[in-house]
Amino acid sequence: MGALRPLHGRHLRLSGIRARPAAGPYRDAGAHGAAGPAARSHVDPRPSAGAGTGAGRGQKHARPLRTRAAGFLRAGQGGVSGAGQGGAGTLPGHRCRAGSRSCAGADPRGTAAVAGGHVSRIAETLPWLEDHWQALRRARSEGRLPHALLFEGPAGMGKRALARHLVQSLLCQSPTGSSDACGHCAACRHVEAGTHPDALELVPEEGKALIRVDQVREFCAGLGLSSETPDGIRTALVHPAEAMNVAAANSLLKTLEEPAPGRIIILVTERAGALLPTIRSRCQRLRFAPPAAESILDWLVDRSGQPAEKVLPVLRLAGGAPLAALRALDDEALAERDGVFERWVDLARGRENPMALAADWMQADPVQRLGWMNGWLEDLVRLALAPGSEVKNVDRQPILEKMARHFPPDALLELRDRVLEAMRLSSTGVNLQLLLENLLIDWSRMRGGS
Numbered sequence: 351m352g353a354l355r356p357l358h359g360r361h362l363r364l365s366g367i368r369a370r371p372a373a374g375p376y377r378d379a380g381a382h383g384a385a386g387p388a389a390r391s392h393v394d395p396r397p398s399a400g401a402g403t404g405a406g407r408g409q410k411h412a413r414p415l416r417t418r419a420a421g422f423l424r425a426g427q428g429g430v431s432g433a434g435q436g437g438a439g440t441l442p443g444h445r446c447r448a449g450s451r452s453c454a455g456a457d458p459r460g461t462a463a464v465a466g467g468h469v470s471r472i473a474e475t476l477p478w479l480e481d482h483w484q485a486l487r488r489a490r491s492e493g494r495l496p497h498a499l500l501f502e503g504p505a506g507m508g509k510r511a512l513a514r515h516l517v518q519s520l521l522c523q524s525p526t527g528s529s530d531a532c533g534h535c536a537a538c539r540h541v542e543a544g545t546h547p548d549a550l551e552l553v554p555e556e557g558k559a560l561i562r563v564d565q566v567r568e569f570c571a572g573l574g575l576s577s578e579t580p581d582g583i584r585t586a587l588v589h590p591a592e593a594m595n596v597a598a599a600n601s602l603l604k605t606l607e608e609p610a611p612g613r614i615i616i617l618v619t620e621r622a623g624a625l626l627p628t629i630r631s632r633c634q635r636l637r638f639a640p641p642a643a644e645s646i647l648d649w650l651v652d653r654s655g656q657p658a659e660k661v662l663p664v665l666r667l668a669g670g671a672p673l674a675a676l677r678a679l680d681d682e683a684l685a686e687r688d689g690v691f692e693r694w695v696d697l698a699r700g701r702e703n704p705m706a707l708a709a710d711w712m713q714a715d716p717v718q719r720l721g722w723m724n725g726w727l728e729d730l731v732r733l734a735l736a737p738g739s740e741v742k743n744v745d746r747q748p749i750l751e752k753m754a755r756h757f758p759p760d761a762l763l764e765l766r767d768r769v770l771e772a773m774r775l776s777s778t779g780v781n782l783q784l785l786l787e788n789l790l791i792d793w794s795r796m797r798g799g800s
């Protein structure tokens with residue numbers, strides 16, 4: 351996996367715009383997936399068969415699983431609600447001439463209507479995003495798709511998967527009757543493999559947390575090149591958008607403000623508040639909120655093969671984000687978390703070396719581990735203040751109950767706050783290993799035993 355993506359037939363190479371694994375667009379590796387393929391989820395919620403035909407096994411859940419209406423880009427709203435002056439929204443009532451190259455993403459085939467009984471691929475694979483998908487699809491077919499979109503929400507919601515699905519549908523050579531990507535034409539396959547010349551992605555380089563300013567400049571130059579598609583469409587996905595520092599973000603502003611015709615830029619972020627206000631105001635924002643737990647329970651039970659009793663606490667720990675829960679429900683993931691918990695408990699008992707543990711966490715997914723530590727500390731605080739309280743880590747309640755007796759709640763709270771701060775700082779290029787070492791040393795010294 352190199353940091354460069356080949357641009358077919360061109361001499362320009364865009365650093366940091368790298369090809370994705372060929373396994374498909376239906377992935378959302380969360381905040382840190384961009385760090386490299388090793389950090390990506392191995393969960394692939396694509397239907398095993400019958401994609402696009404309604405035969406996928408997620409179909410039966412499609413309707414009840416939908417999250418609340420997107421409130422986004424509805425017909426009649428003009429599609430400008432989230433965009434500032436000179437921003438990315440299209441004008442109220444604006445309609446594209448069929449085949450026009452001046453309107454990004456307009457559906458020149460006029461295939462706006464949902465074919466009778468057709469279930470979108472999103473309804474099958476990421477059913478809680480079906481309303482978002484339909485809003486985007488409608489906006490596109492009515493020529494209202496903004497040039498700049500901001501997908502924001504917690505990790506594990508499927509933001510990036512939906513962005514890639516949108517890209518695929520824009521570039522697909524034989525879309526379905528409802529403007530969905532067919533999933534098997536050459537263009538769809540190239541988008542999936544990360545090799546489509548008109549589907550650019552801007553991510554931090556391998557092993558780096560930040561997107562550099564010269565990466566953004568090259569990216570913008572690449573976006574300005576002419577498209578190879580008949581519709582003149584060229585797409586750009588930036589994730590995580592908060593990985594751009596001020597200089598990098600500033601160099602993207604002009605392109606966001608005045609993109610060349612036919613260009614669609616999608617920014618994906620877990621922390622919209624960390625973006626420059628000028629970036630946010632130039633994008634149409636689409637928020638991804640976790641669906642109600644009961645609406646996603648059957649889907650998770652079905653996909654994970656785990657019983658509902660096991661699914662519910664994991665979903666709660668994942669903040670209600672379905673893909674984050676699905677990843678956590680994987681047997682291997684459960685075993686891994688158990689192993690990390692045991693060593694973390696041993697550290698408090700003086701049986702582990704904090705420096706060695708920090709080094710191990712750095713080798714794996716340090717922010718995921720910080721998230722676990724945050725959850726365990728939260729439960730300890732709760733149990734220290736009120737023994738017998740309901741906790742998030744129900745599977746660990748007995749040992750947490752015992753431990754809680756030996757730790758002062760205010761010290762636990764303070765450590766918990768520092769863990770949250772470390773998670774917040776993790777995407778800023780801070781020395782995470784140093785932070786981890788300090789946190790784990792302090793945890794080992796709090797040592798009340800249990």
Ligand SMILES: [Zn+2]
Nearest residue numbers: 522532535538
């Ligand atoms: Zn296709």
